[in-house]
Amino acid sequence: MMKKILETSPDGWVHFVKMSQPCIGDNVADADRLIAHLKKQIGSHSIQMDLSLISELPCIFRKADFHVLCTLFGCEKHYHLIDVQPADDYLPVYGLAIDLGTTRVALRIVDLIHQTILIETAFENPQSGIAPDVLTRIHYTDQIDGLKHLQQLIIEGINGEIAKACDSCFIHSNRIVCLSIAGNTCMTHLLLGLPPHAIIREPYIPAINKQFILPASDLNIRIHPQARMFVFPNIGSYFGGDLIAGILSLDMIHLEKTTIMVDVGTNAEVVLGNKDWMLACAGAAGPALEGGVSKIGMTAGPGAIERIQLHAGTSEFVYQTIGNKKPVGICGSGIIDLAAVLFQSGMLDIRGKFVPKYCKDRLTVIDDLMHFIVIPKDQSDTGEDLTISQADIDSLIRSKAAMYTILTTISHSVGLSLSEISTFYVAGTFGEYIDPLSAITIGMIPDLPLERYRPVGNTSLEGATRTLLSRADTESIPAIHQHITYMELNVNQEFMNQFSAAKFLPHTDRSLFPSVYELERKGGIH
């Protein structure tokens, strides 16, 4: 049994309420009495509750001498009262935060009374079994019951993970009274069973963008039967609730200084702004950065090369794999490192083409296509050479050009140079693993002092967690949603011009990457 406490965070969802006792002169009904006290205490507009809770109040109040512990959840000052217990004899109450990713789903269980994180866990989105990418999943919904099937997969996945997580913490899942979920627009639609077709077709219209709250039981999520679920709002088809959660977690709309957040996966999503304005855009970054670029490309997993350098003395590759296994492939951060080191050593020219003079015997031709041997077969776990083709490098260059162009376009559109940005938040696993120096070297991200780059981890999960711990943070979500102007890149002419200029290593405009040419002067680049 956890230690009982007598005070809860005034900004949280759990509140002690000591009501006046009813008498002939004060014969306010039980539910009305509690709501009047709660409204006064937390200043909400409306507080609803389910019939089943109303029916329990008379007994609880008289047992508890009108002193109770209440848990609410909601947004825009419309709250739902979910749990009421005697103030001196209560069970714990938990909330669940979910980052609903296309590939991975991360969960956190939060103790709402003590405001602590109990457990964090993650599992592969079971929809990946149908298709790894969003587009194929959406096409799958054209089949009869396809949408239902995808929805069931993710709900079963979530329910399974909740059960496992609860078991490992020795808690009962019906004590989870609220749920906050942040995901990209498509994943959110597939979870809710909303038809996603219009999302991917011009003019790209989601079924719903605004945040909303629904009974978790509507989705058969097995937690408290009256639990409420908060769904983060989307800005549009390509800018989802996960990003809103990220902005919340970094508190970007309250900052004086202009900051930028990038979240890179198959798409690159970018938000730039401060307390006065905020601009967002998203664009295809290509598969290179999720590991799909080459035969040896892979998503981060055991045996994936995540770091690679050229030993200055031996000119041999020095690398590091996930789990320190023998290498089986190379993931996003490793590919960026590789391209940087190949460029620095002269093995790639500024157009991103292999230079035979420097590559020497590392080059080989497979299926009429030039390949570069990264790891010879005697060192790999697969027993084959791990190679990267010219096409792979071309693909990476398109990705990095897209990324840089998105950054340039968004900052130029507000008359800002990238160097004026005070902090550059890099979210997600990409942010955690890439070496900013390598990314700068290939011209993927701007040539800023390294200390401005801040890997910030899973900001989506962090933002979802915030809603469970703070009413003020939850209330700020509609404000964030309002605060953002979304910029459509597909129809942006500057984007196209910039993109062409960015398809070089690091860029056609050398002056944009002084530190890279500083290296060259020192003999680092041939």
Next chain:
Amino acid sequence: MMKKILETSPDGWVHFVKMSQPCIGDNVADADRLIAHLKKQIGSHSIQMDLSLISELPCIFRKADFHVLCTLFGCEKHYHLIDVQPADDYLPVYGLAIDLGTTRVALRIVDLIHQTILIETAFENPQSGIAPDVLTRIHYTDQIDGLKHLQQLIIEGINGEIAKACDSCFIHSNRIVCLSIAGNTCMTHLLLGLPPHAIIREPYIPAINKQFILPASDLNIRIHPQARMFVFPNIGSYFGGDLIAGILSLDMIHLEKTTIMVDVGTNAEVVLGNKDWMLACAGAAGPALEGGVSKIGMTAGPGAIERIQLHAGTSEFVYQTIGNKKPVGICGSGIIDLAAVLFQSGMLDIRGKFVPKYCKDRLTVIDDLMHFIVIPKDQSDTGEDLTISQADIDSLIRSKAAMYTILTTISHSVGLSLSEISTFYVAGTFGEYIDPLSAITIGMIPDLPLERYRPVGNTSLEGATRTLLSRADTESIPAIHQHITYMELNVNQEFMNQFSAAKFLPHTDRSLFPSVYELERKGGIH
């Protein structure tokens, strides 16, 4: 198929919405688009909808070219969107009004588009099988599953009646999208499955008083799966939503002039007021007025004497029964007539005692108690004399004294004489059947010009119907609730004093009933 119309009442719940078409420059999501249009059109604060409806919108919108027919329901400007159909191809939408009485339950199905009443029907509250009276039903809930059983009975009754009513109108019950229910506090609790114990114990606290809205599916009411149900607020344990509905139907809170409404059953409930103030109280009126007074007393039904007079020439009783059957008993209105005529003919004195000198051979002694033979056995359907005992008359006098005292107390408490009341609404079956002249003669109701008495029928059902037809009327319900001050009679000293004075025929203070003594001067009273 009903005739399609192109305009709906701006004050109703059904609205045509013609949305702008989405494009790249206007990529608001489907649900958000509809809600924005609706909010603008009807000026509500918040509009929610169920997930299942959100999931249907993309398809409906594109099929209907973004021109739809929407049905909402709600209160306090928090509306729930229940039904959305193409504007040029829609099914009808209906609402259901219910007056939930202790004895009878009345229903109306309303066409929400054409704003017409389709059918009105009624059935006996199936809980009567457990106990005819409220108190015994409440005690029944002390048994295991007693509350559940009572709840099931009424819900099954309502579902059965809905099915029958829909069949007879050839409509499908799933087209009933909203439900408005007005009942006394206890019946409302029993329907909702709320524990009623505290209602009948000092300080008389209901589980909830405020109006609220819940999914009809929470009670397994078989109508549209997303239908919402509005439950009228109570003022307190003895002043329920049926009265609030009555006040709404009579528009009492908007009247300049002071009016009064009485609803008499086992309890007498009284509301007095105008647009500036409103006072309510309720008191036990005794069983006399529901027919339970005597061996021959009965609730209104076939063979019940509802009117009775003394033929001036023959001195024989002339009576009228319900259904023109041979008499089997006498109901509330008949008993009042009888007492009036007995008093007028001198057979009852001002203390309400039989006067042998005038009763002559109509008096008989049964079980040591004086009885008056109303209908001799050769005329009755039972083959036995229909008699009324001295105890029955005493009981009636207590009831009528209670009634008159309640009226006096409430009007005196605001410094008003009863004669200043412009209209005297008499609600319910009591109002429909009593002869005001008889009621004045026995001093049950004040001696006002007869034209001020207005029988108003089932105001509870009428009020519930209003919420289905008018948003403005629905929105006025919280205002009515706020507007009313409830006066506790149990703790009122004046009540006790007045009550003693009112236990005479018509009253100890003759000046209060001039018209009765006018009759006397003309020789009508001995």
